Amino acid sequence: MVDDGDTTGEDAGRLVGAGRVLAILAELARHPDGVTLEEMARAAASPKPTVHRALASLARFGFATRNGRGHYVLGDEFLRLAFAHHEARPDHVRVGPVLHSLAERYGETAHYAILDGATVVYRSKADPPLGAVKLTSTVGGRNPAHCTAVGKMLLSHALPDDAVVAAWAGGRSLERRTGNTVTTARALAAELRATRERGYAIDDQENEPGIVCVAVPAFLTSPTVPSGAVSVSAPAYRTSLSRLVEQVPAIRAMVAEHETPR
Incomplete structure (x- = not known):
């Protein structure tokens, strides 16, 4: 079953599943020059393993990647989709x-x-x-x-x-x-x-x-x-x-x- 990010019960007040991944994506977009895992974890106020899993999910679909300095940046697939939608x-x-x-x-x-x-x-x-x-x-x-x-x-x-x-x-x-x-x-x-x-x-x-x-x-x-x-x-x-x-x-x-x- 896919977690849709519902924040009820014990999960209230924190992001889970898809919601967490989208929050990491939004934070990544604020760092055009790239960001380290440690910096992302601090910005997102989340444990490094949690942030790493979210980044891995984004990377799997081309929405995030690591540049030559080992920093995470928005992936080409995300940019392609964004510009294609914008142009259309x-x-x-x-x-x-x-x-x-x-x-x-x-x-x-x-x-x-x-x-x-x-x-x-x-x-x-x-x-x-x-x-x-x-x-x-x-x-x-x-x-x-x-x-x-x-x-x-x-x-x-x-x-x-x-x-x-x-x-x-x-x-x-x-x-x-x-x-x-x-x-x-x-x-x-x-x-x-x-x-x-x-x-x-x-x-x-x-x-x-x-x-x-x-x-x-x-x-x-x-x-x-x-x-x-x-x-x-x-x-x-x-x-x-x-x-x-x-x-x-x-x-x-x-x-x-x-x-x-x-």
Whole structure:
């Protein structure tokens, strides 16, 4: 019979069976540089033979191993499972909580979008609380990348220099959505260059008259390549672009809480 870690009767207040093994696994994760058996026993407040048996169980399934210095570390199988699960989680589900937090904090609409060729696709959206003016954007909807904050943010990563931007823009027509829309390869290259330098993108009524927006990259599935971008959009009469730009550090920090560790 497998001990499931039930703490009743004489076992109350102490971990047994699977519960003990999981506690040792959690403690092991706190020591990325490795830990000796003696150190683990002290940290877990358990006898060395007990800790050794738990580590042996973890090692049997590849969840723990000993490095060249004889210290115990998380095993490759545990890391493989953790990263496989992390990569498989839908990014729009993972980013949902931060969008709702942004919408509630600023009283404006928050989006998460991905780049698809020359357009962006909105994967998730959170509207402000009831009673505030809401935007007409929809999940699954598309907009040109060159005139949206999320699009310019993602293009700045996908098109790393002016030459690549020129090659990308030279073969397509950049639609003019408003009087502020960038429509030439040269102007787009300058805008993407500025976006890379400051680390965020802006939309100053370039996609829709009267709507301003800021966007930051979201590294949800990779620590180096953005899976998409998160934006906060607002009617300019209510929240100015300068006000949104002031909030970029706070927006970036909120998004970072949900990103892949670097």
